[in-house]
Amino acid sequence: MKSLVAVLTVLTAIVALWYAACVPMNIKGVLDAAERAGSEVTPATPKMRRDMSAFGLVANNTFAIGETWAQERPRLPAPHQVAVELWASTVEKKITSKRSLIYHAQVTLSATLLGFAIGTGLGILLAVGIVHSRVMDMSVMPWAIVSQTIPIIALAPMIIVVLYSIGVQGIIPKAVISAYLSFFPVVVGMVKGLRSPESMQLDLLKTYSANTSQGFWKLRLPSSLPYLFASLKIGIAASLVGAIVGELPTGAVAGLGARLLAGSYYGQTVQIWSALFAAAILAAALVSLLGVMEKLVLKRMGVRV
Amino acid sequence: MNMATTTQAISPEAAASATGSADCVIQAKNLDLTFQTADGPVHALRDISLEINKGDFVSFIGPSGCGKTTFLRCIAALETPTGGSLSVNGMTADEARRNRAYGYVFQAAGLYPWRTIAKNIKLPLEIMGYSKAEQEKRVSRVLELVELSGFGGKFPWQLSGGMQQRASIARALAFDADILLMDEPFGALDEIVRDHLNEQLLKLWARTNKTIGFVTHSIPEAVYLSTKIVVMSPRPGRIHDVIDSTLPKERPLDIRDSPEFIEIAHRVREGLRAGHGDD
Numbered sequence: 001m002k003s004l005v006a007v008l009t010v011l012t013a014i015v016a017l018w019y020a021a022c023v024p025m026n027i028k029g030v031l032d033a034a035e036r037a038g039s040e041v042t043p044a045t046p047k048m049r050r051d052m053s054a055f056g057l058v059a060n061n062t063f064a065i066g067e068t069w070a071q072e073r074p075r076l077p078a079p080h081q082v083a084v085e086l087w088a089s090t091v092e093k094k095i096t097s098k099r100s101l102i103y104h105a106q107v108t109l110s111a112t113l114l115g116f117a118i119g120t121g122l123g124i125l126l127a128v129g130i131v132h133s134r135v136m137d138m139s140v141m142p143w144a145i146v147s148q149t150i151p152i153i154a155l156a157p158m159i160i161v162v163l164y165s166i167g168v169q170g171i172i173p174k175a176v177i178s179a180y181l182s183f184f185p186v187v188v189g190m191v192k193g194l195r196s197p198e199s200m201q202l203d204l205l206k207t208y209s210a211n212t213s214q215g216f217w218k219l220r221l222p223s224s225l226p227y228l229f230a231s232l233k234i235g236i237a238a239s240l241v242g243a244i245v246g247e248l249p250t251g252a253v254a255g256l257g258a259r260l261l262a263g264s265y266y267g268q269t270v271q272i273w274s275a276l277f278a279a280a281i282l283a284a285a286l287v288s289l290l291g292v293m294e295k296l297v298l299k300r301m302g303v304r305v
Numbered sequence: 306m307n308m309a310t311t312t313q314a315i316s317p318e319a320a321a322s323a324t325g326s327a328d329c330v331i332q333a334k335n336l337d338l339t340f341q342t343a344d345g346p347v348h349a350l351r352d353i354s355l356e357i358n359k360g361d362f363v364s365f366i367g368p369s370g371c372g373k374t375t376f377l378r379c380i381a382a383l384e385t386p387t388g389g390s391l392s393v394n395g396m397t398a399d400e401a402r403r404n405r406a407y408g409y410v411f412q413a414a415g416l417y418p419w420r421t422i423a424k425n426i427k428l429p430l431e432i433m434g435y436s437k438a439e440q441e442k443r444v445s446r447v448l449e450l451v452e453l454s455g456f457g458g459k460f461p462w463q464l465s466g467g468m469q470q471r472a473s474i475a476r477a478l479a480f481d482a483d484i485l486l487m488d489e490p491f492g493a494l495d496e497i498v499r500d501h502l503n504e505q506l507l508k509l510w511a512r513t514n515k516t517i518g519f520v521t522h523s524i525p526e527a528v529y530l531s532t533k534i535v536v537m538s539p540r541p542g543r544i545h546d547v548i549d550s551t552l553p554k555e556r557p558l559d560i561r562d563s564p565e566f567i568e569i570a571h572r573v574r575e576g577l578r579a580g581h582g583d584d
Contacts, residue, residue: 198415200411200413201415203383203409203411204409204411204415206402207381207383207402207407207408207409208428208429208432208433208480209402209403209405210432214432218428218431218432219417222417222419301418301419302418302419302420302421302460303418303419
């Protein structure tokens with residue numbers, strides 16, 4: 001109960017801050033529109049208003065505050081505008097419609113999941129190699145780290161161009177970008193996890209004269225699972241980002257990234273924000289799904305809950 | 306020849322020639338072990354010579370840094386001596402390890418938290434390729450030996466520290482090793498649990514007739530359990546005294562109040578003090 005109050009307080013504070021921020025962000029646009037409509041605005045001309053601070057304009061034109069939350073194309077849409085758009089573009093549209101966010105989310109989701117699967121598989125394989133081979137540890141790990149220092153937004157177009165030139169298009173290039181982002185947390189977490197057994201545990205297996213593969217399946221892999229799940233949660237969120245970024249430079253017509261791009265072309269800020277929220281909700285859903293899987297697996301393994 | 310044998314400091318021939326009487330299962334002759342560290346060489350063991358016969362219960366006692374654990378790890382081939390000879394069951398220590406000659410009990414129980422007690426005990430059996438039926442048979446036998454029958458389906462966290470340590474002893478007993486090496490197995494447990502486990506361990510030793518190497522830093526524990534007490538001293542780790550116990554094989558807990566017990570304990574204490582005198 002106490003935590004519920006705390007959570008609601010934080011939520012209320014964020015929403016209040018958001019509403020407050022809309023006022024100075026949107027005031028100039030509102031006043032320009034009001035002037036065109038013939039209302040009395042102080043100062044009277046756009047040129048004079050341009051040099052005034054947003055807060056000064058709000059102070060001089062308090063009548064316009066309500067309007068800052070109701071513009072069609074505000075600089076910063078108010079929370080309820082985003083909520084209405086989200087509702088309209090999910091519940092009230094048919095899933096097959098090009099204007100349905102569920103349609104776009106599902107396009108992005110399929111690339112995300114494919115990329116996540118590739119990235120996770122690759123990450124686990126690399127981690128197994130790194131833990132068992134000193135050569136791989138020294139040669140692969142630095143490149144894995146370097147790979148993540150390149151901004152994905154710069155790399156994504158190259159990946160798409162290169163893949164297109166060898167005839168690969170559609171969902172695969174997006175999935176490749178997703179995989180590129182998601183393999184890294186899996187490698188790092190899995191290496192840490194596979195190395196997590198204490199030296200005593202390794203000595204114990206040595207006293208049984210167990211071989212490497214027995215050590216892997218019976219000790220290292222089970223020990224690594226908590227680390228793996230932590231990495232998967234980061235990985236799936238990174239995958240989603242990758243899929244969205246992969247939609248931006250292609251001029252894709254479907255997907256949350258395409259929706260963001262279209263919104264920015266036409267100054268549809270409400271559409272951009274609702275696509276952003278759809279992406280955030282999708283990411284949260286994917287991460288909590290992994291959380292549920294983690295609980296089930298660890299419980300099955302007998303870990304105390 | 307494979308790597309493991311070639312890196313071993315002692316040749317099999319030397320080990321074989323070192324083997325003494327037929328009853329002798331572990332024989333060390335002038336054993337040295339020097340660790341190379343960043344601060345220069347550390348003499349962990351110097352000139353250790355010792356014979357352990359079949360069925361002996363040998364305790365290693367001494368202050369920390371005296372090499373008692375290191376010597377036990379040498380016998381288990383978890384460390385490689387840098388000089389001298391060591392034979393276990395007439396083989397080199399590493400060959401003995403690969404022949405699964407011993408069960409090892411660490412200071413911490415080290416049970417896998419994701420396996421039940423029964424599954425934990427099956428771990429060495431799975432690795433050594435015992436059949437499913439044989440695994441079941443052995444698990445129930447060793448659980449009974451350590452008085453944990455009925456706890457096979459529990460997870461480690463559901464058991465007390467003492468019970469966990471008993472489960473780890475059961476795990477070391479599950480396969481047919483004649484030697485049981487125990488590195489301060491009861492060190493982390495309280496006095497009352499420890500007394501109880503000591504008593505149980507003696508019974509278990511009597512029933513199974515294993516050869517036991519036991520590291521401890523408790524004088525009463527060493528005297529109560531052992532047929533032979535090896536007093537060690539540090540820097541470099543060496544044997545200061547070897548005491549053959551005169552206590553009978555049958556030992557109730559109150560034997561610890563007998564004059565004989567107190568006399569042996571006194572000799573151990575004196576040995577520890579003398580060994581410590583040089584620093």
